[in-house]
Amino acid sequence: MKYLKRDPRNGNWLYRRVVPKVLKSWVSQTEFVISLGKTQNDALTQYGTHHQKIEHMIALAKMGVSGLSPAEQRARLKAMLEVWGADPHSAGRDDEERTWREEAAAKIVDRYQDPVTGEYEGVPEEEAVKARALLGGVTKNSPEPTVTDAFNFYLRENAKDTPEKRKKQEQRFRRAERNLIAALGGDKAVSQLTREEVRRWRDMRIEAGAAAGTIKREKSDLSTVINTARSELDVRGDNPFENLKLPKSNVSRRDEREGLPENVIAGVYAQLEAGPPDLLAIWTLLDFTGARPSEIRELNVGEIVLDHDVPHLVITEREGRSLKTSWSIRKVPLVGKAFTEARKLVKEDADASAPVFPRYSREGGMDRLSQALNGRIRKLSDNPKHVTYSLRHNMSDRLRAAEVYDATQRAIQGHSFGRGEAASYGGDIPLEKKREALLTAMKVHE
Incomplete structure (x- = not known):
C-alpha cells in the first residue's frame, strides 16, 4: 500500500x-x-x-x-x-x-x-x-455486466502470483475474449449470450484453422469466465458454452508430445558439456526426476535436501511460486547424475531462500530456458513434438517399462491419484520406494 x-x-x-x-x-x-x-x-x-x-x-x-x-x-x-x-x-x-x-x-x-x-x-x-x-450524474446501479466486464473481473480475482505467469494468463484469456467478441460482432451483455452465438464462435475458430485441442482449451476458458460472472456478478441465465459440441482431435493429448529418442538426450548432454553449467544441471535434473521445467527452474537452495538418508528435491508452493495442482507438491529422490549435479549446486554458506538458477527463475526465465534447451534439441531433431517437456514422457515410459507401481509413478511425477475415495485416503509414497523406482527406471547402480 x-x-x-x-x-x-x-x-x-x-x-x-x-x-x-x-x-x-x-x-x-x-x-x-x-x-x-x-x-x-x-x-x-x-x-x-x-x-x-x-x-x-x-x-x-x-x-x-x-x-x-x-x-x-x-x-x-x-x-x-x-x-x-x-x-x-x-x-x-x-x-x-x-x-x-x-x-x-x-x-x-x-x-x-x-x-x-x-x-x-x-x-x-x-x-x-x-x-x-x-x-x-451516473446511474446508481451498475449496468449489466458484458463479456469484457466478465473477463476483467475474472482476471482481477484470479490473477497469477508472479508477473511472468500473470502476463501469460492475460495473453491467453484476452485472446479468447477477442475471438468471442469478434464472433459476436461486438461486446454484449453476458446474460444475452445465445447458443447460436457460441456455435458461431466455434465455427469461426474451425474456419480459422485452430486445432481441435486449442478450441477445446479456449472453450474451457470462456466457460470458466461465464460461470464466474454468473456466481460473482449475479448474471442470470444458463452458460451457453456448457455441453457445446466441439470437433474431435485427430491427435490424443498423449500424442501431442513424444518422449525424446535416446540419441537426442545424449546429444543434448554432449552439447552442454562445454557449458553453461546451470543449463547442464537443469537438463540433468529434468532427465532424472521427470519434473516439469517450471518446477526445476524455480527451485530455491533450501529445496535441495542432501543431508538426508534419501537426498531429494522438495517441490512445493510458496510466495512467488505456484504449482499446477495440489498433487504437484511432492518430494523427488535424487539418483545418479541428478545427485552429482545437486551436490555442485548447494554451497555450505548458501542462503536457503536464494534461487538455485537465478538466470531462469526471474521474469521471462521460462521463455529463456525453453529457447536454450529446445534450440539444442532442434539441432538433433526436427520433430515439433520433441521439446524439453518431452523428458516427462521419457520418465513415464521408463517407469512403466520398469513395471513401477502406478501410484508410485504418479507420486514421482506429481500426477493426481484419481478421484473419489482413491484420491482422498492414504499418505504419500515413501521416499525410499520412490528412490528404488527411479534407480530401476534410470538403470542406476548405487
Missing part, C-alpha cells in the same frame, strides 16, 4: 499521494490527502476504495471512456465526480454545485456550438459522455 502514511501530528492514518501530472488540469490541489481513520485496521479497510477512485480518474484522464463497457464507463465517470467532490448520482446537491457543474460541462462542449443556430454539432462521444455526467 504505497500511499498509506501516518500523520506525525496526531498518529492518524492517511491516503497521501502527489497528484499525477495527467490530473493537473483536472484537480486544483497538488496532493491527495484523505483521512483513513485512527487505527491501522480502519486504514486497511478504507484504503482500497479511495485508491481505486483515483486510479479510475487517472485511467479516465489517460484513456477516456470511449470503447469501454457501460459498467467500466460508469465506474470512471463516478470516480471523476467523487474526486471533484460532486454527487455522482444527480445534477448536484445544491445550487452552487449545480452551477459549477454546468459551467464545467459548458467548457467541454461550447466550442462545438454553432453561433448562429445555437445547436451543438460534431461533439465527440468522449466529451459528450463527460458533459452528460457533469450535468446529470
